[in-house]
Amino acid sequence: MAQAPTLDHAEVVRSTDNNVDWERVAYLIHLSRALDELEETVLVPEKKVLYQFSARGHDLAQILLGLRLSDPRDAACGYYRSRPLLLALGVDPADVLGSSMGRAGGYSDGRDIGVVFNYPNPSGATALPMCGGVGTQYTPAAGWAQALEYRANTLGDVECRDAISVVLGGDASVATNGFWSALTIATTQDLPLLFYIEDNGYGISVPGTFQTPGANIASNLASFANLHILSGDGTKPDEAATLVDEAVQYVRTQRKPALLRLTVPRLQGHSFQDTQGYKSANVIEAEWQRDPLPRLHDHLVPAAMSESQWKAIGERAREAVDVARNEAEGRQVSDPARVTTHVFYDGELQQRGGQWSEGYSAPAPVLEPRPEGTRINMVTAIRRTLDHELAVNDRVLVFGEDVGPKGGVHAVTLGLQDKYGSDRVFDTSLSEEGIIGRAVGMALAGLMPVPEIQFRKYADPATEQINDCGTIRWRTHNRFAAPMVVRIPGGFFKCGDPWHSQTNEVQFVHAPGWKVAVPSNAEDAVGLLRTSLRGNDPVIFFEHRAMLDAAWARRPYPGDDYVLPFGKARTVRSGNDLTIVTWGAMVERCEQAAEGRSVDVIDLRTLMPWDREAVLESVTRTHRCLIVHEDIGTAGFGAEIAAVVADAAFMELDAPVSRLTMPDIPSPHHPRLMEYALPSVDDIRAKIDDLLGF
Template sequence: MGHDLVTERRVKLNSPDPDYDWRQVAYLLHVSRALDRLEETRLVPEKKVLYQFSARGHDMAQILLGTRLSHKKDAACGYYRSRPLLLSLGVPLEDALGSAMGRAGGYSDGRDIGVVFNYPNPHGAPALPMCGGVGAQYTPTAGWAQAIEYYRSVLKDPAYDEALAVVLGGDGSVAANGFWSALTIATTQKLPMLFYIEDNEYGISVPSTYQTPGGNIARNLASFSGLEVISGDGTDPADAARLLTRAVAHVRARKGPALIRLTVPRLQGHSFQDTQTYKSKKVVDAEEARDPLPKLKSYLVGSLLSEDEWAAIGREAEEAVEKARAIAEARGVADPTTVLDNVFYEDEMQAIGGQWTHGYAPPASTDAPQPEGQRINMVTAIRRTLDHELEVNPRVLLFGEDIGPKGGVHAVTLGLQDKFGAGRVFDTSLSEEGIVGRAVGMALAGLMPVPEIQFRKYAEPAMEQINDCGTMRWRTHNRFAAPMVLRIPGGFFKCGDPWHSQTNEVQFVHNPGWKVAVPSNAEDAVGLLRAGLRGNDPVIFFEHRAMLDDSWARRPYPGDDYVLPFGRARMVSEGDAITIVTWGAMVPRCEAAAKEVSADVIDLRTLMPWDREAVLESVRRTRRCLIVHEDLQTAGFGAEIAAVVADEAFLDLDAPVTRLTMPDIPSPHNPVLLNWAVPSVERIRAKIDELVGF
């Protein structure tokens, strides 16, 4: 009897973990292998799949991870080798294959590479839109995790209790800026975030020792404050399952973030085209010996499955993949004209992202200002608008460097943290990648984030996140969107310099999916800011430093219901001798320069979209066009306006379309140098006289 008890205890210890559905794990692992094999042996050679990244070796542990994402408010963000995770979340096989083939439907309707995954998942945790850039997945995932904490702590929503966000990355990505930024965010804020690192020892051909000292990120982070670090073998079913259970339980218990590093072999090249000539035969053979598929078979057959059952699971997976292939291949290619759709919100709501998908409805508004009280400067107008929207909409939250107790280096957020608390108005670490990236994740989770970049030049480290946010609606075919208002002060103020005085608005215009506002006065700032805060698209809100306290820019507050539509220019003055098109700090200079001339002075107010019709109507009437802006001349936004006027109103012109801008130099610091470089009232007036007399 005693011998029987010992035997029974040993069997239990060696039995598969009952918390996992091992039959489903085995089935999905066979499916993943069948998908990779089909692509590698048929679809890539037939040129039906153009980008292929095998998941062989990474697959089993990912599937185990996916089975742990059982909470409705969980979310995962992967990278190009993360299809097994999506399979475990329930992505239809025909979508997985059809997306790889660029067919209609699927992840993107053929707009994006098939290995750039997303999955709204109506039945469980979504797979957030991944990005093609290595490491770009980390900070948006941190944003989703911070949104979970916001829902729990600020909005007191119990639906988010025990939820977590998990990000997948390889050993190469731990050298990326996004990884370290997200690690800082997650640990300092104690966020419910799990970093899942698959270490196959190679970033394409570069050994992991080039990415992190010693090639083991878990060892290096062992003493990182506020982070649970776990490491083990991702090819051993029992070890991987045990460690994943531990990691997930730690985060769900609100003990802070965790990082789990699992070693796995990459059993194929980085991509199909990669021949792995940089690996010796000994290395390749050692990797093959660590294949998790036969290890899983040994783990299950004899304890949970018979040989026949294992073989039947394999046949079932092959049949499912072949059926999915037939469905995917029967799908056509999307109508090419539809690629113009979904750059911005149109009439159909996205599946995930933005406050509108969570039941928010914009309050009644008016585009007719209702002036209240004395004239106020632009700083006060922006602050008052933020104050009101924070008051009426609990989904609005503000963050950035020094915006809390200090109130921002430009004093725009002064007093807002005192009024609304550090949960809604808070400082961040010094990482623009982290500021914008976390805003993306928060927006995806249904909040309305208002991040601030302290100066225009400082946006450069965040450009990858800015680009990825703008393209999200388009590249996911309206499945996901991340509406936000990104506030960016810039331009000269009393003096200039190459670091704090840059404008370069055109760079944002060239990022599809962003609306771009460049108000010149307090009234317009209120209307455009409120439009962004209540809208359903990401908005760049450019606050010109010279106008924040400029007396010309002061206006009475236009009311709490004032919303100014994007793409509607303002006629500053009217005349018939010349059209002057401008925006931002150049508006008052152009108005002053044109006092003695019968001129249309047009303040565009927004650059994306911009009011082409107002400009063309004016030019056809005045027959002359001068474009004035602070940014550099070469490839500045004035070049776009000039091209449109030349294309569509050439025969109406009596003089050449002319631009007056800064020369192609950074902003000079000394005021004498700056005033020489920036278009002045005198230079604008001289150019007006030249064109009128042409």
């Protein structure tokens, strides 16, 4: 049950001196301060560091927390003011400064802001790849916590039994969707997740009263079920150490979530450019009165060390920063030619994340279908593929809204929970950000998550997590990757509407790092899904609603090891006079429209990557090109294909490249209106004849 927040800590008397290495704490806080000072007085004015966020005031408690993360399977997901935690985890100060200066190596090889960190710690707790967005760290941390429980309890991984997940956030971040989604996940699933909230009273300039009533999230959550709550002063060494120790030990031993709120002063502006003009002189003076550094001095001198020892520790830290600066400034800017690498897996295995980095080896692939039995619809084909991969790979987990006992709103997962249990096929709370964010954490922990988003439009709340996931490999310079398969039913069915009938695949094609599959039939769905589940990149897998049970899309099951490589189009019909390029539900319509005409109909099957060679070869032979898709015309993916054809095959064309798409409107509801807006067989046939007569 929830514990009321402890707001008056006069009763906190248990000393932690026996289990805190205070000399180490003193060194690390001096190190953190010296790094801040160097950046603020030298590197930022010299424009060698472009983004700088001081951790003064937050540093003491963060260091105490970092030193408590002793299990090699522990992980922490922080935010832009979490550098003291990184130092406590063992990050090299030269990597800290080199990353801040955008030099080669470090967190990202100069690809990302230096405060957006990651650390695949070889000898201790991992710092998960943070994101630049406020609140985006929470749900991946929940996913890591759930992965720990799954690995320990289902896979029998004894190394995960005592490990925990920690997420750090400022008081302003508790207003975000990510915070509340992760809180729901952790408390409903009893996950070993510690919410560590640093309350400095401001979100840049906005007071905490605008983020949560009364400006105290611990007090507001006092009645939140299944959440152990602690609250206190993060600037008092003994009190902060006690609370950090109690919070970590509770999560580690009870395997349940806790929230620790510590009040801390933000002794500098939000960032280097922030002058804090919104704070009065009295407020600033009161904050400096709470500086934890002199309080740490008074706690240790002379009780634990002499004044000269204290000064020697500070001098040693400053010397370490000087050495780190020389090394960091000696690093070059990364070769610009390398900046396009590691968008996708390119043969060099990432250090952490995904099943491949943990030794997973897929069964030998079969590249040609071996048809079995009668024709089955796409629903059955996808379900059978998921069934088989769940059976042969215990790292695969399927989850989303209604995928459990109900079997999914489209019946794709029907019976899978009965067969594999609720730890492998499970329902989630109604939060798409939570579904994708938790999948990110699971993938980083070595699992193969298969989250379902019920309809394409419902992916919109998860857009930030989707975009962040796709960039993990690139922005960490291949240190981390988060392979997963996001299943999304899209497109129209018997009727339309703006909420359940959206396509807009191009949004995900435009999100770097994601592969995008759009199968039109059961056989292709099996091959592309299996390739995705055994692969090493995140995949958006579209399941077109109109084709899930369409007679045209039915095919015999192609076998349990049949895989279909991405970027390989299929020629549905062959001809000499025109090339039609299409995908999804439009493939059937284009095939029907092409009857009686000499036309190549090309089903792309995947949009990222897409088979440019097949399209250009066909257009070079037919000298005409028509692109048909269900999405709206303006900036639809057909525009990309048209641009490539015009650029690479312009001299081969006997007619302008043409497109036939939905008009620039949402999908109408009434069937007559919907069919009027969709490219119909008659529309496509008329367009074919128009181009053939050009």
